[in-house]
Amino acid sequence: MQLRPILLNSRQRIKEINEKFNLKLTAEFTGSLFFKINDAEPFELEQLKQLQRNGAFYFFRHDAQRNETLIVPDEMRFSQLSERNGGRDLPLRLQEMIRARFDNSAPVWTVNHKTLDFNRGPLIMGILNVTPDSFSDGGRFYERDRAVERALQMEAEGALLIDIGGESTRPGAEPVPEEEELRRVIPVIEKLRSKSDVLISVDTYKSSIARAALKAGADIVNDISAAQFDDKMIEVVRDFDCPIIIMHIKGTPQNMQNNPYYEDVVEEVYHYFEERIERLERAGIGKIIIDPGIGFGKRLEDNLHLLRDLKDFTFLQRPILMGTSRKSFIGKILNKEVDERIYGSLATQILAVQNGANIVRVHDVQATQDALKILKAVQYFETD
DSSP states (O other), X not given: OEEEEEEOOSHHHHHHHHHHXXXXXXXXXXXXXXXXXESOOHHHHHHHHHHHHTTOEEEEEEETTTTEEEEEEOHHHHHHHHHHTTOOHHHHXXXXXXXXXXXXXXXXXXXXXXXXXGGGOSEEEEEEEOSSOOTTTTTTTOSHHHHHHHHHHHHHHTXXXXXXXXXXXXXXXXXXXXXXXXXXXXXXXXXXXXXXOOEEEEEOSOHHHHHHHHHHTOOEEEETTSSOSOTTHHHHHHHHTOOEEEEOOSSOTTTTTSSOOOSOHHHHHHHHHHHHHHHHHHTTOOOEEEEOOTTSSOOHHHHXXXXXXXXXXXXXXXXXXXXXXXOHHHHHHHTOOGGGOHHHHHHHHHHHHHTTOSEEEESOHHHHHHHHHHHHHHHHOOOO
């Protein structure tokens, strides 16, 4: 059984849902929570029908041929009826998602005797590519001391995390031998750790690199493959009890932009994360951050849908990282080269935070910090 929550947060989204499912939902449903349920078991479907008879749903439709159920719950009535019935199975999952919608709490993790508090958010992750060929800053921080200097500068500007990568994952990039990737990242991690307690993530999909980086002082693994390219990555993360950032990618960096296609990119990425989170939790890993993977096997319209509908991913109840900085979809919209995309990047980062992102991964830390300070001042009257 697959369960997907969809937040009807705009008239445009209601229009899209109406067109996709041949419905006639009106503007009064704006702000409602819509659920699509596929392949429910007969007993689960009967539970839903019983709730429907008792007035738990504003809208209910079941397609027996496709075994697809669409509902818009009366959230208060639904919760009351579910509790009265003992909160069984599918209704319990629905109730948990309804509650999650209004739960503003975020996790607080202890990471190598440091605190990673997502309630402080939004948090800024500074990008440090120690590569000769990354799409934005390849070659600029290839030498160890310059890389460490740049990391300390980003920390001073407001980055709580520094993401260090030794292999470019831009579209078409070729893999780097493990020995070369180790040579690039480990000296930088060691020297940075000797100078700062800033949280360090290592951007790699190779378990051997992750293990060496964590031993050298890194705190977090940032894996573009969500621990799929290297089966031993799960073992490394479990051994160090460290957080892992899992990203959605379609294909590999070498082929991910070769005509990617989605029927519904938000749904596909959502269920991908469900599967990966379940796999990691079964392995004993609980500190999981999700990254929808903007630009990794996505068309322009896919990136825009993920950014606009990011709030749907909050129902997975995991911290969300968003990496849009200087990416090509911004260049396509603005017709600007990489080094001219700072203002477009800031716009996407503000949108991401408003739509639920806990971390933004950026090149331009000071500019992002300034923009987020204004956002927090307006939203929470925080001016310090």
